[in-house]
Amino acid sequence: xFIAFLSxxxxxxxxxxxxxxxxxxxxxxxxxAKSIATLQSASVAENDTVWFAVISDPHxxxxxxxxxxxxxxxxxxxxxxxxxxxxxxxxxADEFRWYKEIIEKSVHPVITMIGNHDYLSNGHLVFQRMFxxxxxxxxxxxxxxVFFDDVxxxxxxSMPDFDWxxxxxxxxxxxxxxxxxxxxxxxxAGVFEQRMDSILSxxxxxxxxxxxxxxFQYVAGAETDQYAINDIxxxxxxxxSLCDSKMTLKMLDY
Amino acid sequence: xxxxxxxxxxxxxxxxxxxxxxxxxxxxxxxxxxEIQYAGNYGLMSVGLGQExxxxxxxxxxxxxxxxxxxxxxxxxxxxxxxxxxxxxxxxRKTSLKFYTGVSLIYYRTHNTYSRFPKxxxxxxxxxxTSLHAAPxxxxxxxxxxxKNGFAFFSELSTLDYYLVDFFxxxxxxxxxxxxxxxxxxxxxx
Numbered sequence: 001x002f003i004a005f006l007s008x009x010x011x012x013x014x015x016x017x018x019x020x021x022x023x024x025x026x027x028x029x030x031x032x033a034k035s036i037a038t039l040q041s042a043s044v045a046e047n048d049t050v051w052f053a054v055i056s057d058p059h060x061x062x063x064x065x066x067x068x069x070x071x072x073x074x075x076x077x078x079x080x081x082x083x084x085x086x087x088x089x090x091x092x093a094d095e096f097r098w099y100k101e102i103i104e105k106s107v108h109p110v111i112t113m114i115g116n117h118d119y120l121s122n123g124h125l126v127f128q129r130m131f132x133x134x135x136x137x138x139x140x141x142x143x144x145x146v147f148f149d150d151v152x153x154x155x156x157x158s159m160p161d162f163d164w165x166x167x168x169x170x171x172x173x174x175x176x177x178x179x180x181x182x183x184x185x186x187x188x189a190g191v192f193e194q195r196m197d198s199i200l201s202x203x204x205x206x207x208x209x210x211x212x213x214x215x216f217q218y219v220a221g222a223e224t225d226q227y228a229i230n231d232i233x234x235x236x237x238x239x240x241s242l243c244d245s246k247m248t249l250k251m252l253d254y
Numbered sequence: 255x256x257x258x259x260x261x262x263x264x265x266x267x268x269x270x271x272x273x274x275x276x277x278x279x280x281x282x283x284x285x286x287x288x289e290i291q292y293a294g295n296y297g298l299m300s301v302g303l304g305q306e307x308x309x310x311x312x313x314x315x316x317x318x319x320x321x322x323x324x325x326x327x328x329x330x331x332x333x334x335x336x337x338x339x340x341x342x343x344x345x346x347r348k349t350s351l352k353f354y355t356g357v358s359l360i361y362y363r364t365h366n367t368y369s370r371f372p373k374x375x376x377x378x379x380x381x382x383x384t385s386l387h388a389a390p391x392x393x394x395x396x397x398x399x400x401x402k403n404g405f406a407f408f409s410e411l412s413t414l415d416y417y418l419v420d421f422f423x424x425x426x427x428x429x430x431x432x433x434x435x436x437x438x439x440x441x442x443x444x
Contacts, residue, residue: 018434023326062424
């Protein structure tokens with residue numbers, strides 16, 4: 001029996017030798033840059049409505065994530081998928097690999113941002129090797145999509161790079177913001193929340209979408225509507241449309 | 255850190271105490287084997303000092319492992335107690351092939367991995383320490399019967415508590431993906 005197990009193991013195992021669950025045994029892959037390049041290679045007119053899907057906090061719910069991707073794959077008109085972070089529970093390289101194996105089945109480009117759980121152990125390094133920078137932005141359909149890494153506690157209790165956020169938002173006419181932790185939630189509440197509000201109000205941001213809190217929340221603003229969306233475990237995802245510089249978001253069950 | 259190291263040492267000391275009826279107290283704590291291992295959950299290389307009990311059916315090792323930053327981009331130090339129990343032994347003329355199973359209790363020291371989270375985290379923000387883990391294993395060892403004080407060679411498949419939890423939560427995870435292979439050598443000096 002042991003011999004049979006061993007032979008199956010040799011033929012099917014992806015990582016034969018592993019030195020530690022906490023190592024960063026990954027080659028640089030630039031998955032986000034590749035997804036953005038794929039997305040931008042498809043033409044879109046300035047006045048077209050841009051549809052995209054947002055999922056968040058899959059953690060170790062791989063079956064639910066797989067079902068979400070399958071469901072989004074069936075939707076026509078969706079241009080890309082965003083995952084708002086916490087793609088692992090403990091930041092181990094194997095958890096990142098299992099997430100990657102599932103999103104590779106998406107017919108749409110998937111853009112992944114970092115969450116606080118992904119920072120644990122050497123997760124920050126693994127994320128950078130697999131996906132690229134944790135603060136990044138790209139333009140598509142006349143909008144500037146900004147992904148802001150606002151993890152505080154798991155990043156050694158350090159301040160998010162608000163200067164980068166201000167610069168990124170101020171260079172574009174119309175922005176959509178993604179961050180893992182809502183501006184009003186635990187790690188951001190207080191001084192950082194005020195800084196975030198100040199930046200949002202001084203730039204043209206049509207909507208901000210967050211994860212982290214594992215439930216739906218909506219905060220209407222004079223300039224910016226802010227949403228925290230459900231986690232994958234709730235078996236729903238957000239379908240978002242951008243039209244005439246206006247963002248609408250609807251949660252769909254799958 | 256002190257608490258974790260204490261727990262590991264207690265685990266190492268208590269396992270032999272509970273099974274060492276045949277050994278007198280002067281033998282207790284005197285190691286009779288040194289192992290060196292490549293890969294597994296302990297690092298690039300690890301060394302262990304241990305004892306065999308109950309006619310070599312049970313073994314217990316205190317293991318130190320190290321993964322240098324130059325190998326996979328990050329440094330990981332480990333301190334572990336590895337306990338195994340023999341499942342079956344086959345003797346062929348002057349050699350024996352042993353199959354065994356066991357579990358290691360491993361303390362990891364690396365970046366952003368905690369036995370107690372810093373004070374800026376609210377209480378119970380994370381339910382478990384991220385630095386302490388149980389790692390089940392199955393293995394096989396090959397040894398010449400005549401070499402009471404000689405060498406044995408072994409290979410092991412091991413996994414981690416995290417991965418077993420993920421496997422039982424998800425149908426889509428391949429069971430074989432949970433395991434990794436390692437091999438090593440033991441020097442017995444009874």
